[in-house]
Amino acid sequence: MRIIVIVAAGLGLAGCSSFSMPEMFKSTPPVVTVQLESLPAGAEARTSTGQSCKTPCSVSVSAENNFTVTFSLPKYQPETVTAQVIRDPANPGATVDPNPVYAELQPAAPAAKGRKAAPKVAPKAKKPKTAPAAEAPADDASSPFPPPPSR
Numbered sequence: 001m002r003i004i005v006i007v008a009a010g011l012g013l014a015g016c017s018s019f020s021m022p023e024m025f026k027s028t029p030p031v032v033t034v035q036l037e038s039l040p041a042g043a044e045a046r047t048s049t050g051q052s053c054k055t056p057c058s059v060s061v062s063a064e065n066n067f068t069v070t071f072s073l074p075k076y077q078p079e080t081v082t083a084q085v086i087r088d089p090a091n092p093g094a095t096v097d098p099n100p101v102y103a104e105l106q107p108a109a110p111a112a113k114g115r116k117a118a119p120k121v122a123p124k125a126k127k128p129k130t131a132p133a134a135e136a137p138a139d140d141a142s143s144p145f146p147p148p149p150s151r
Helices: 002-014
Strands: 031-039 044-047 052-054 057-062 067-072 079-087 094-097 101-104
Touching (some): 031 044, 031 094, 044 057
Parallel strands (some): 031 101
Antiparallel strands (some): 044 052
């Protein structure tokens, strides 16, 4: 009788633990090996899942979601390629399309050396336009100025 009580108490306490039965039966996603290649060779290939290597190389990625691979090499423009994970219900594994993931890197535009931008010059100030002065008749007595001397 004591054994039954002890076993029942042990099972009751085990129910309070953090152990979860559904987590125990979850399967880990399959891992797929992907070949990475570039032209020119020697580019750094970095996947969106975190792996990186110098091409040509291969990496193992989780076949859970689609991912991208970014290829970069000094003096070349970086290129990003999307890889799609394909799961076949009849097959427990998965495949990646494309495999190998390939990128042809384009040379970067050369930077202009020694060229400096022309300094910006402030536009010249325009003289304010004045209305042409109307000539007053010489015999106008209303002018506050004396008449010009005659020659």
